[in-house]
Amino acid sequence: MAYRDTEKTRSKREEIRTRILQATHELVVSGGFRNTTIQAVSEQAGIATGTVYKHFPSKAELFSEVFRRATQKEVDKVAQAIVGQENVLLRLQRAIRCFAHRAIQSRGLAWALIAEPVDPVVDADRLEFRQAYAALFSDLIREGIAKQEIPLQSASVTSAAIVGSLAEALVGPLAPPPPTLQTNDRTLPSQQTEDALIDNIIRFCLQAVTGCAFIEDQHK
């Protein structure tokens, strides 16, 4: 008889699946979720529209997976920047710098992950995404409070506020390029260089947390 799953079979299936995810990711990075149609995805991946549905039950599910993958990578990076034996403030600073740097490097992605209007399924993922960051920060803040490195405060409010300031200061000022990728002539607000912007954000957040800010100069 015929056709049991074999290595070749599985690997090819995986490969197509991956190609769909990659194609979607690329389109999202350059044009956001809104402009990413199944037709465009299949074109980009070099397959037929129907094939997409042999690998993903719906557009929402596909988007959700793309979102979660991209998101997880970002959260991991920040989590990585946070670990260490140094004092809490330094680690907080490193985490914020990491977040900011990456957001600036890849604005299209940052916008899609943080600010772009998306459908409810993906929006639910985004909630988790922000909560993941907030959790990272609030753990760190609790640790800092316990070690008496920072004053007593509501870790949950502080961490939410930090996430909010990062999002707004980094993605808000950006001209949200939703429908057509418009002429991206408007660069950062008032010619701030990336480092200056990041330093400002760090000062804001550290001061908010402690009442004072010593910015370590450890760019990149």
Add this chain to the structure above:
Amino acid sequence: MAYRDTEKTRSKREEIRTRILQATHELVVSGGFRNTTIQAVSEQAGIATGTVYKHFPSKAELFSEVFRRATQKEVDKVAQAIVGQENVLLRLQRAIRCFAHRAIQSRGLAWALIAEPVDPVVDADRLEFRQAYAALFSDLIREGIAKQEIPLQSASVTSAAIVGSLAEALVGPLAPPPPTLQTNDRTLPSQQTEDALIDNIIRFCLQAVTGCAFIEDQHK
């Protein structure tokens, strides 16, 4: 011959137009933009669907006007809270309290104005909305710097960060009730009372701006 614009005519037209705006506003407050269909609007207003289009060129335009009206009211309130001869920090505190209080009072509206995924036309309005707040704050901060009441800093970054923290701390933790208004059992994070939450946010922002925070007790 016949039918030149008269008082009665005009006032009736106005009245219907207003009724459409009100109906839309009510639906948005209770269910967000996404769930607000033209059909629902016309039902709520007690008119036919076609009539809506006699008063507004498209759904997007109608939504845009509703958004801008609601938004302007909020911005005005905050602007009002900001004026005065007192020191800058006190006025900043008052403005933040005003924003926060109103957002908490009317969560549905706050969510629709600040966080709900909306179509591009309305999203453009939202950008202006946030910029209006940011402009309010950044003027105040520049004033404070000039008067040496607060340290030198980037007013634009600080104000964007303030707007971001407010939005995230007030609307983010909220269970975004997008598709169906789900059982809103999850109240504020960890049973914080409104005042406690607001005080936390104010401390965060004032400290971020100055390095210290004296919270005036002038609730409401």
Add this chain to the structure above:
DNA sequence: TAATAATGTGAATCCAGATTCATTTTATAA
């Protein structure tokens, strides 16, 4: 090679709501 069963294809279908428009109602001026 033949039989079997996934997988790939892409044109045709579906769908939810926005939008239209032929018809009816309401108001105005003579």
Add this chain to the structure above:
DNA sequence: TTATAAAATGAATCTGGATTCACATTATTA
């Protein structure tokens, strides 16, 4: 009244993109 035109009506159309499905390809085992 009557002729005229704006406004209201809501069933019928339109639309853009997701989703389906009958058919073609490609692997797999015997």
